[in-house]
Amino acid sequence: MIECRHIDFSYDSKTILQGIDLNIENGEFLCILGQSGCGKSTLLRLLAGLERPSAGEIRIDGEPVAGPDRHCSVVFQDYSLFPWMTTGANLTLALHAAYPDKNRKEVKALAESYLETVGLGGSFGQYPEALSGGMRQRAAIARALASPSGILLMDEPFGALDPVNRALLQELVRNLHRDAGKRRTVIFVTHDIDEALYLGTRLVVFSSSPGRIIADEGNRISRRYDRTALFRQPEIKALQQKIPAVYRSDMLERLAKRSEVRNGGGI
Amino acid sequence: MKYLLAVISLALFAAALGNRDYPLALLALALPAVTTVRARLARREEKRNAVIDSATVIEAVLLVWQLASANFRLADPVLFPPPAAILALFFAELGDMLRGLLSSSYLLGSAYGLALVTAIPAGIAVGSSRRLRAAAEPFSRVLGAIPPIVYIPYAIALLPSFRSASIFVIWSGAFWPVFVNTVSGVVTIPDSLLDSARMLHLKRSVFFFRILLPGAMPSILTGASLGLIFSFLLLTAAELIGATEGLGWYVKNFSDFADYGRVIVGILFIGIVVTSLMWLFNKLERRLLRYRRNIHD
Secondary structure, eight states: OEEEEEEEEEETTEEEEEEEEEEEOTTOEEEEEOOTTSSHHHHHHHHHTSSOOSEEEEEETTEEOOSSOTTEEEEOSSOOSOTTSOHHHHHHHHHHHHOTTSOHHHHHHHHHHHHHHTTOTTOTTOOGGGSOHHHHHHHHHHHHHHSOOSEEEEESTTTTSOHHHHHHHHHHHHHHHHHHGGGOEEEEEESOHHHHHHHOSEEEEEOSSSBOEEEEEEOGGGGTSOHHHHTTSHHHHHHHHHHHHHHHHHHHHHHHHHHHHHHHHHO | OHHHHHHHHHHHHHHHHHTTOHHHHHHHHHHHHHHHHHHHHOOSHHHHHHHHHHHHHHHHHHHHHHIIIIISOOSOTTTSOOHHHHHHHHHHHHHHHHHHHHHHHHHHHHHHHHHHHHHHHHHHHHHTOHHHHHHHHHHHHHHHHSOGGGHHHHHHHHSSSHHHHHHHHHHHHHHHHHHHHHHHHHHTSOHHHHHHHHHTTOOHHHIIIIIIHHHHHHHHHHHHHHHHHHHHHHHHHHHHHHOSSSHHHHHHHHHHTTOHHHHHHHHHHHHHHHHHHHHHHHHHHHHHTGGGHHHHO
């Protein structure tokens, strides 16, 4: 269980996040939607413990987050894998750190099985530069799975992929999450509404500058259907309409506020 | 170019034969032969041309030199001994020069090694801390800009032996390029890689040797290659001033006696040594950065 209480975050006296209250249950697949620069990646970094909030508190399973957190592993859009190590070495590095008692052989076998899980069997000895973008993200996911943390933080992981690979990887992550049940929580940052609808069991929408939560929608039916059937469901169609509308009304509200301030200052 | 090489080589062969310089005549034919083999082996057209072009230039220089100094005796034989004499002298002096190389390698190796061992850890420490970086910048700017040659007389006065003085001077020449490039190498490691590494909870030593060091390696190697060139420059400069043996001393000593044959031989030998050293360095660089082979080859 992740609890965020009244999180504020500012950087260089610019408010990036404001009053974020968010509870995430174990086993949820939470998609954070928002336009670029709305602070959704920042929230991910706060959850990971890579940054400290300016105000408020984040607790994971009751413990406050202070510094890079053992409960979390991260996949970034690019440059998650260390290019100077083979894919296999990227995994064994993480595994050795996570399981200091396991010997070389056990760790290697484990790494190979994780690569197998993401459909990368046989690429143990290859350098990331030799892999395609999709394969690289698969390997990054394998490394994240290899660490014993229950929370997987993904920062627009498929943003740079071509549509085919993107769909394949969405499938992979969705299946991994489904098979892990309550043991794995995924928090997935994206600006693609359909991606969020397909993957997320819950959707949170952020407003821009400063980032606030402007919508929080459950998406319980997402695991019941495959892709084509899912997007035919009226609930999903309704969300497809609703989320852009939420963006629009938030934007109009902010524009109105800004002109109010301007007019008020003028008088 | 192929025909030009053949013509010049034959001309040199004839000129050497005419003067009864048999080893030079042999060389005149051996060089195009070797070149042909190398050009055959070269995969790319560019490389093939480069091999032939450089052989042509060497043959042309040798031909002009041979004609001017031996066949027509236009040049002063003291300043420009004929190529055949240099060739013979080179092999005669090889033993002495190798001994000089040994002494120079000791100086170069210890000073350059010391520079790597100090500059790389210092550079990584400074590169990974914003505060240290801000503190170190003015020093590296001012100290790095001073040409280390100016330290030589003072170092000789200050330090107990010529050996320690030259090690200090070579060290100070190699240190800054390695240090500055290591710092910038660490700074340019993408943030998401460092964040990924932080999430893995690595031990400090693992973080240093498997993340920071290899992450900064491309830039470290750039600095190390600059440092090596500077080291060699300073080594020979130091030896010209105070040594009693070594490659720089060899050249300086014989030019004091106006023995320009040995001076030329010494210079050629230094050229060969530096070239081999840089060749080895490039091999090492390729090996260390082999993970980038796919994009850079």
